[in-house]
Amino acid sequence: MNVLLINGSPHEFGCTYAALRQVADQLEADGVDTTIFHIGKVPVGGCVGCGGCAKTGRCAFGGPVNDAIPLLEKADGVVFGAPVHYAEPAASMLGFMHRLSMAAGQNLRHKPAAVVASARRAGTTTSLDALAKVPQFFEMPLVSATYWPMVHGANNAAAEAAQDAEGMQTMRNLGRNMAWLLRCIAAGKAAGVAVPTAEATSRTSFIR
Numbered sequence: 001m002n003v004l005l006i007n008g009s010p011h012e013f014g015c016t017y018a019a020l021r022q023v024a025d026q027l028e029a030d031g032v033d034t035t036i037f038h039i040g041k042v043p044v045g046g047c048v049g050c051g052g053c054a055k056t057g058r059c060a061f062g063g064p065v066n067d068a069i070p071l072l073e074k075a076d077g078v079v080f081g082a083p084v085h086y087a088e089p090a091a092s093m094l095g096f097m098h099r100l101s102m103a104a105g106q107n108l109r110h111k112p113a114a115v116v117a118s119a120r121r122a123g124t125t126t127s128l129d130a131l132a133k134v135p136q137f138f139e140m141p142l143v144s145a146t147y148w149p150m151v152h153g154a155n156n157a158a159a160e161a162a163q164d165a166e167g168m169q170t171m172r173n174l175g176r177n178m179a180w181l182l183r184c185i186a187a188g189k190a191a192g193v194a195v196p197t198a199e200a201t202s203r204t205s206f207i208r
């Protein structure tokens, strides 16, 4: 079993990383392999709706989105982590998630997901709500913990985040719950519990 943890901060080893590292360490302690993927320092743009990915399974704009797809294909669970920027998840992470899900959303479907936010002070719960939108769209069971999954620290200050004892404890509990759910899903699969087949989407709008 493998969990992909995506660090949506421009800081490869900042507060978001500190939170994800804690989740990963707990997962590893519980027998689950982990991969932490950094989306990079260069701003990541959002989806332009060109439709190119429908033909190739890859984003026409390349970059970290396409680098992450092979990792996503082999992942059994995904953790999306982002710093709070102006009380929302960092724009690069939202752009990354939109493009990743357009290009490879089928690789998200039914895999357990968790969201994690890091802030100096405010905007964590709005950011967690926004980060949950892609997992909710792709039928991903959302893994929770003993508090909303957030840590606190200044920009690129992993040592500060590490002092957030309750935040770090929440990350460990998140890792435990993710490992437990993965084992439950594996046991269900071995016992013949089939993944549900959704009804074909009936696309409607308010004008037709």
Ligand SMILES: Cc1cc2nc3c(=O)[nH]c(=O)nc-3n(C[C@H](O)[C@H](O)[C@H](O)COP(=O)(O)O)c2cc1C
Residues within 6 Å of the ligand: 009, 010, 011, 013, 014, 015, 016, 017, 083, 084, 085, 086, 087, 088, 118, 119, 120, 121, 122, 123, 151, 152, 153, 154, 155, 156, 157, 158
């Ligand atoms: C552009 C920008 C906007 C930010 N906006 C907020 C904010 O609204 N609320 C907050 O508490 N921290 C804000 N911060 C601080 C970071 O969210 C916070 O320090 C976070 O823990 C950094 O994580 P990182 O080290 O992984 O990047 C902002 C940082 C930047 C660069």
